[in-house]
Amino acid sequence: MARHSMSGCTARTTFHLIGPQSWTAVPAALVYDSTDPFAVRVRFGDDDDRAHDDGSAYEAAGADDAGSDTAPDEDGGVEWLLSRDLLRAGLVGPVGEGDVRLWPARGGLDVLFLQLRAPSGEALFEVSGAAVGQFLRETDALVPVGTESELMRVDDELTALLRGGTDNPTSH
Template sequence: MPGCSTRTTLQLVGPTSWTEVSAALRYDSGDPFAVRIRFGGRAEAVDGDDAGSGVEWLVARDLLHAGLSRPSGDGDIRLWPARTPGDVLFLELRAPSGHALFELSRAVLAGFVADTERLVPRGQESEVVDVEPELVALLRCERPDADGR
């Protein structure tokens, strides 16, 4: 399945200083509702399936689209534009172990979201997902495949 990815640098907002954090955004049209954000790790993990590097979060593509222009998200993932004009968005991630606040470029995220929408236009995600084989397996009470499907 086609996909797209981009690398960027986010600023981890700390109480007294900010720290640069490398990140990679990855979209796969086979999972059209989601975007993966990998923080840190090796560069080759962006295009491969090297789950051992960095930390990865799964984010709804609609949340990223909405967060470009207004506060978006509830709970673990929130995104909103800065109140001042410019190229700044804030991304907050919450986990049981704590939370992190990042500053990122609106232009970089907007470009990436536009790339994903060229692959699968918004509102057409369900046309790309082939759920029929999954439903047939569930209705027959078949066991999942070895890969968890």
């Protein structure tokens, strides 16, 4: 069931951390906010009992390259910032360099692999490709592909930068 706000959407899902001999279910949320139209946040440790048994739920939520923000959020989880385009491309073929890499499983399986690297180590996850695809369709309904630049507040960001401020003017 999908619910939207004017500014974003959230998909709660489960990523599976692949270990040497087993895997561990990790609750997570894919978060999109139209005030940062090129980015998708992956919040690991986002445990919420509204998630369905199939690992997916949608809830309203108030760059061509991927980046990471591995600092714990206020709830103690970890958040990574990914490019929406990178996430979309990872559904159909291998993409990414450095800290973030994505690729679909072979043989038509509904699996997307996500490899994350940080100074503290690296992790390999698998997640439902269908869940990621559905989430991306929800983001496209909010901000169609190719229209992201129209939402950027470049003048506000440039003014803040020239004033020497480090605050993000789009995070009001």
